[in-house]
Amino acid sequence: MNYFPKQKNKDQDFKSYPDRNPNPIFTLDCNSELVYCNKAASGLLEICGSHAEQIIYPEGFTEINALAASTATIRKKVFQIDDYHYSFSFYPRETDGLVDVFGMDITEEVKHQTYFSIISSFTTALLNAKTEVEVARTITKEAISKLSFIDCVVYLVNRQTGTLEQKAAFGTKNSESIDETVHNPLILNFNEGVVGYAASEKKTIIVADVSKEKRYILDDEHRLSEIAVPIISGEEVIGVIDSEHPKKNYYSQEDAKILEAIASIAATRIQQIRAEKETELAQAKFQSFVENAFGGLYIHRNKKFEYVNEQLCEITGYSKAEMLDPSFDMQAIIVSADQNAIRTMKARHQGDNSPKSYQMEIMSKTGSIRQLSINTSVLTDNEDHVTLGIALDVTETIQSRYQLEEVIDALARRSEELNEFAHIASHNLRAPVTNLIGLLQHYNRADPSDSMNEMIMDKFIESVDQLNLTLEEMHQVLKIRAKASFDCSSVNLNELVNAIKIELSEKIRVNSFEIKTNFNIEHINYEKSHLKNLFLNLISNAIKYRREGISPMIKISSSKSDNQICLKFEDNGLGIDLAKHGNDIFGMYKRFHSIPEGRGMGLYLVKRQLNALGGSITVKSELNVGTCFSVLLNSR
Amino acid sequence: MVIDDDSTFLFIFRKQIEKFDDLEIVNESKNGLEAINYLKKAMNESGSSPDLIALDLNMPVMDGWDFLDEYGKLCENGASKVPVCILSSTINQADFDRANTYEAVKSFFSKPLTSEQLKTMKKISEIY
Numbered sequence: 001m002n003y004f005p006k007q008k009n010k011d012q013d014f015k016s017y018p019d020r021n022p023n024p025i026f027t028l029d030c031n032s033e034l035v036y037c038n039k040a041a042s043g044l045l046e047i048c049g050s051h052a053e054q055i056i057y058p059e060g061f062t063e064i065n066a067l068a069a070s071t072a073t074i075r076k077k078v079f080q081i082d083d084y085h086y087s088f089s090f091y092p093r094e095t096d097g098l099v100d101v102f103g104m105d106i107t108e109e110v111k112h113q114t115y116f117s118i119i120s121s122f123t124t125a126l127l128n129a130k131t132e133v134e135v136a137r138t139i140t141k142e143a144i145s146k147l148s149f150i151d152c153v154v155y156l157v158n159r160q161t162g163t164l165e166q167k168a169a170f171g172t173k174n175s176e177s178i179d180e181t182v183h184n185p186l187i188l189n190f191n192e193g194v195v196g197y198a199a200s201e202k203k204t205i206i207v208a209d210v211s212k213e214k215r216y217i218l219d220d221e222h223r224l225s226e227i228a229v230p231i232i233s234g235e236e237v238i239g240v241i242d243s244e245h246p247k248k249n250y251y252s253q254e255d256a257k258i259l260e261a262i263a264s265i266a267a268t269r270i271q272q273i274r275a276e277k278e279t280e281l282a283q284a285k286f287q288s289f290v291e292n293a294f295g296g297l298y299i300h301r302n303k304k305f306e307y308v309n310e311q312l313c314e315i316t317g318y319s320k321a322e323m324l325d326p327s328f329d330m331q332a333i334i335v336s337a338d339q340n341a342i343r344t345m346k347a348r349h350q351g352d353n354s355p356k357s358y359q360m361e362i363m364s365k366t367g368s369i370r371q372l373s374i375n376t377s378v379l380t381d382n383e384d385h386v387t388l389g390i391a392l393d394v395t396e397t398i399q400s401r402y403q404l405e406e407v408i409d410a411l412a413r414r415s416e417e418l419n420e421f422a423h424i425a426s427h428n429l430r431a432p433v434t435n436l437i438g439l440l441q442h443y444n445r446a447d448p449s450d451s452m453n454e455m456i457m458d459k460f461i462e463s464v465d466q467l468n469l470t471l472e473e474m475h476q477v478l479k480i481r482a483k484a485s486f487d488c489s490s491v492n493l494n495e496l497v498n499a500i501k502i503e504l505s506e507k508i509r510v511n512s513f514e515i516k517t518n519f520n521i522e523h524i525n526y527e528k529s530h531l532k533n534l535f536l537n538l539i540s541n542a543i544k545y546r547r548e549g550i551s552p553m554i555k556i557s558s559s560k561s562d563n564q565i566c567l568k569f570e571d572n573g574l575g576i577d578l579a580k581h582g583n584d585i586f587g588m589y590k591r592f593h594s595i596p597e598g599r600g601m602g603l604y605l606v607k608r609q610l611n612a613l614g615g616s617i618t619v620k621s622e623l624n625v626g627t628c629f630s631v632l633l634n635s636r
Numbered sequence: 637m638v639i640d641d642d643s644t645f646l647f648i649f650r651k652q653i654e655k656f657d658d659l660e661i662v663n664e665s666k667n668g669l670e671a672i673n674y675l676k677k678a679m680n681e682s683g684s685s686p687d688l689i690a691l692d693l694n695m696p697v698m699d700g701w702d703f704l705d706e707y708g709k710l711c712e713n714g715a716s717k718v719p720v721c722i723l724s725s726t727i728n729q730a731d732f733d734r735a736n737t738y739e740a741v742k743s744f745f746s747k748p749l750t751s752e753q754l755k756t757m758k759k760i761s762e763i764y
Contacts, residue, residue: 423728423730426727426728427694427724427725427726427727427728430725430726430727430747431642431645431694431725431747432644433725434645434725434746434747434748435642435644435645435648435747435748437748438644438645438648438652438747438748438749439644439647439648441648441748442648442651442652455647459644459647459648462644463644600696
């Protein structure tokens with residue numbers, strides 16, 4: 001059976017086959033001398049002599065004799081000759097000892113393999129590139145230098161100026177550079193030169209002959225061909241890979257493909273770096289925001305602080321390290337918390353993670369009490385409850401609010417007092433004045449000797465005295481109100497009572513009045529005039545409102561109660577119906593007895609004077625039994 | 637009758653009344669309590685009552701306001717309703733307003749008292 005078709009002109013056609021074969025074929029004898037070679041082989045090998053007994057093997061053919069001499073059945077070897085790669089197979093003949101050598105051009109395959117290994121090592125190397133410039137350098141160092149280009153420059157787009165700047169190079173452009181920087185970096189606009197054109201067109205530009213390309217810009221050395229490949233991420237051109245070669249027509253579509261692959265991988269990495277940078281920047285911004293926030297911020301997980309900012313450290317007085325220490329006990333520094341805090345605890349316990357706010361007092365490391373206003377919310381992270389909190393130091397705010405309230409209260413009290421004072425004063429000033437006017441109407445001017453005139457004159461003097469007395473009393477009251485500071489000195493109570501006894505000696509004698517004293521505290525540091533007025537008023541009141549038929553007396557005692565001094569004045573006089581007059585007893589110009597001496601001013605002044613120094617006076621009384629005044633003083 | 641603790645005012649008041657032949661002070665009380673006691677006594681003993689009450693406000697023991705309250709109770713128990721004129725040195729609007737809430741108070745005079753005001757008081761006593 002013969003499956004091959006019959007051939008015409010068999011000899012002629014057959015003999016020309018080896019020479020038409022583009023692959024080199026040759027035969028060596030046992031001395032490695034050339035016996036036969038086809039046209040492709042003779043082009044490859046430099047054959048000496050007409051019969052080609054001697055051959056000079058090109059560089060790289062080092063092992064060929066050894067391979068030819070080997071006795072192995074089939075031998076195979078790849079040799080590189082110039083830019084070409086050949087795989088040679090050696091077939092020894094059994095009959096005559098000659099060795100047939102069949103070569104095959106595997107330049108393309110080797111190239112692909114090289115590309116593959118370049119891409120793979122480039123991809124790995126890129127992971128170490130942390131900046132865009134490092135990416136550019138990796139392109140030149142790890143990829144293009146391994147291709148058989150003479151030079152290469154990587155341009156990157158400066159995002160501020162929008163220009164293309166040379167960032168990395170290999171070959172002549174940085175042959176002497178140690179630190180990988182580019183000498184005299186060229187800066188191009190988009191659409192400027194072949195590089196700019198590639199960038200603006202967003203496609204690879206191959207220029208076979210730069211002498212015919214008007215866009216060509218001479219950089220450092222004159223070249224004849226050029227390739228420019230844009231690095232594109234999405235729609236944005238990030239940079240351009242550019243290579244030039246002194247030969248015309250140097251760059252192939254294959255070169256374009258490998259450079260495009262490198263550009264695309266580089267673009268991905270640059271994109272990544274930019275994203276990382278943005279994330280880092282955002283994180284840094286957030287960090288700075290959180291650290292410098294007006295309030296104290298914290299993250300609390302499983303009863304421990306996971307994060308605290310500077311401000312919280314400032315509020316609490318503890319350092320970050322101290323607060324973040326697992327042994328730090330937040331509960332220990334809480335002095336008190338409000339109702340909302342307790343409600344929040346309950347709500348959290350019931351799984352309510354919504355934002356809540358409450359206030360609490362803490363003791364800082366330095367021992368000062370700080371009022372905090374806290375806002376919290378809870379995140380659930382797996383099984384853990386993570387509390388995010390903002391703590392504002394409201395100590396000063398609260399203090400100033402209290403102070404403000406105190407001032408407002410004081411002003412309101414003062415305003416009310418002044419109102420009352422104005423009304424009463426106007427009434428009590430008007431009364432004697434109206435009397436004076438009335439008296440004048442009845443004065444007999446026509447007859448000064450009218451006996452009535454003398455009586456009117458007496459009444460006139462009485463009214464003027466009354467007017468004078470009222471003015472004097474007002475002055476007393478205003479003096480207490482106006483005085484900001486008081487002169488305090490040590491007052492001996494026994495001496496004080498003795499002095500009053502002398503002052504009131506006539507009344508005491510006439511009424512057989514008895515003053516009993518029992519001073520547990522004998523010396524009081526106090527404003528002496530106030531103390532004297534107090535004793536004088538209460539003692540003379542006791543004499544004035546004595547009960548007839550019994551021996552009138554007053555018992556005066558002093559004792560210490562907490563930080564205050566308690567004085568008691570107990571008499572056995574008429575007593576006051578407090579159910580009826582309780583509110584008025586210390587009022588201005590309030591009188592309860594029809595005894596003419598009473599002007600309703602004494603107790604009012606006493607109370608005002610005591611209040612001015614933070615003291616107080618209270619009264620207990622029963623009609624026809626007696627009255628007891630209790631005075632509390634802050635001894636100065 | 638007049639209720640006032642101010643002896644000087646009473647002195648002047650007496651002098652003014654003397655100028656009218658048909659006017660007479662039937663009683664002078666130093667405070668509200670004395671006045672109530674007088675009115676009770678007069679009612680019980682002779683069944684008579686004054687034609688007009690001139691009342692001061694600021695007095696010890698029982699002031700003008702307390703007197704008005706007590707007098708109101710007295711009238712509920714059958715005492716004849718005598719018109720009351722307030723004679724006070726106050727110029728406080730709150731006092732005027734408060735006085736207006738009493739049915740018995742027919743007029744309010746600020747001291748010093750003039751003859752014209754006395755004539756008005758006389759007319760009031762004749763109307764009621």
